[in-house]
Amino acid sequence: MNGEEKRREQESGQSAASDGQPRRPEWADDNGLSSYVQAERPPAPKRVVRRKERSVEEYVQGVLAGDRTILAQAITLVESNASRHMDLAQQVLNELLPHVGRSIRIGVTGVPGAGKSTFIEAFGTFLCEQGHRVAVLAVDPTSSLTGGSILGDKTRMEALARHPHAFIRPSPSGGALGGVHRKTRETMMLCEAAGYDIILVETVGVGQSEFVVRGMVDFFLLLALTGAGDELQGMKRGIMELVDAIVINKADGDNKEKARMAQNEYNQFLHYLRPATPGWETKAYTCSALLGEGIADMWRVIQTFVETTKRSGVFFDRRRQQQKDWMHAMIKEYIETRFFADPIVKEKLPMLENSVISGAKPVTAAVRELIEAYERSLGGEV
Ligand SMILES: Nc1nc2c(ncn2[C@@H]2O[C@H](COP(=O)(O)OP(=O)(O)OP(=O)(O)O)[C@@H](O)[C@H]2O)c(=O)[nH]1
Numbered sequence: 001m002n003g004e005e006k007r008r009e010q011e012s013g014q015s016a017a018s019d020g021q022p023r024r025p026e027w028a029d030d031n032g033l034s035s036y037v038q039a040e041r042p043p044a045p046k047r048v049v050r051r052k053e054r055s056v057e058e059y060v061q062g063v064l065a066g067d068r069t070i071l072a073q074a075i076t077l078v079e080s081n082a083s084r085h086m087d088l089a090q091q092v093l094n095e096l097l098p099h100v101g102r103s104i105r106i107g108v109t110g111v112p113g114a115g116k117s118t119f120i121e122a123f124g125t126f127l128c129e130q131g132h133r134v135a136v137l138a139v140d141p142t143s144s145l146t147g148g149s150i151l152g153d154k155t156r157m158e159a160l161a162r163h164p165h166a167f168i169r170p171s172p173s174g175g176a177l178g179g180v181h182r183k184t185r186e187t188m189m190l191c192e193a194a195g196y197d198i199i200l201v202e203t204v205g206v207g208q209s210e211f212v213v214r215g216m217v218d219f220f221l222l223l224a225l226t227g228a229g230d231e232l233q234g235m236k237r238g239i240m241e242l243v244d245a246i247v248i249n250k251a252d253g254d255n256k257e258k259a260r261m262a263q264n265e266y267n268q269f270l271h272y273l274r275p276a277t278p279g280w281e282t283k284a285y286t287c288s289a290l291l292g293e294g295i296a297d298m299w300r301v302i303q304t305f306v307e308t309t310k311r312s313g314v315f316f317d318r319r320r321q322q323q324k325d326w327m328h329a330m331i332k333e334y335i336e337t338r339f340f341a342d343p344i345v346k347e348k349l350p351m352l353e354n355s356v357i358s359g360a361k362p363v364t365a366a367v368r369e370l371i372e373a374y375e376r377s378l379g380g381e382v
């Protein structure tokens with residue numbers, strides 16, 4: 001179908017074959033011509049109401065004034081993958097740069113069901129009551145597949161979502177972790193400029209997202225459950241070397257004693273690990289996010305952490321390092337994307353892969369050939 005036919009079809013709301021007869025879908029039998037023509041008629045096209053785009057100045061002033069609607073719109077802007085939006089977003093961020101960085105950034109991780117959302121609800125509400133302004137973000141690399149688990153979280157964080165000093169933003173979708181990474185960091189900057197002085201970042205404790213979140217927060221908290229023995233033997237060791245505190249959640253009812261035992265086990269184990277933050281001893285604590293017990297204690301731990309690391313300079317060193325790491329990660333991502341999108345690379349890669357698989361070429365030689373072809377193809381570019 002050419003463009004003109006397509007346009008006519010959309011306007012008339014009826015599909016037509018090139019001979020002018022209504023086109024029969026493959027699933028319809030030969031006889032019921034009139035019925036499927038009826039059924040196939042699509043609804044009248046919806047009118048898309050486009051919001052007038054804001055100027056850089058409107059975004060900047062709105063965010064600085066703490067206007068939640070404009071903040072949400074600015075976040076949508078930084079989350080957009082359209083290059084026009086990206087340019088605008090960068091101008092907005094550039095203007096806001098002097099106003100970012102004045103917050104405590106706290107990451108919360110743990111296996112599904114550990115109680116992260118319940119904890120953030122209790123902890124966030126507590127902080128709001130103390131006069132803080134709390135923004136909750138999420139890094140959920142699976143959200144583009146599942147539709148975003150934090151959507152459910154928003155209902156689990158009912159009290160916090162209603163609090164005038166809290167701002168909850170669902171996880172950005174957008175596929176690759178690298179994209180989510182950038183979007184969350186830039187969202188964090190916007191929230192800071194809007195006056196949120198505590199940023200909580202929730203991530204489910206699977207795979208890479210823990211490293212991503214460690215790379216963007218000052219304090220990283222692992223919510224754990226009882227039954228620590230099994231975890232201590234296994235894969236959890238890696239995450240324990242990333243965090244600044246481990247909180248055994250659900251320390252209530254019958255589970256209270258077990259939680260205390262788990263706390264001891266974790267503490268013994270932590271003793272032999274390298275702490276995530278120089279000059280700070282990672283310890284285990286207990287809490288009940290559901291009952292709100294141990295929440296104020298956790299805040300005291302974090303305050304002590306911030307005081308200690310600011311005094312020693314580790315706090316600022318880490319932030320500087322994070323900026324540098326972020327920059328390098330983005331450079332790598334950019335170069336990689338460009339490389340694989342290059343027509344010469346696209347053309348040569350399958351052949352070279354085959355020769356590597358069949359043993360006709362060593363990997364190093366194939367890689368060199370590909371990169372040289374790519375660099376030659378760039379030759380003319382500035
Ligand atoms: N008894 C008890 N139950 C809790 C506590 N904290 C959370 N829960 C329950 O544990 C379940 C999971 O809690 P969530 O806060 O949704 O856990 P999550 O870690 O955010 O889970 P995902 O977002 O799916 O990764 C819910 O049914 C909570 O009510 C607690 O301190 N005590």
Ligand SMILES: [Mg+2]
Nearest residue numbers: 116117118153
């Ligand atoms: Mg959750």
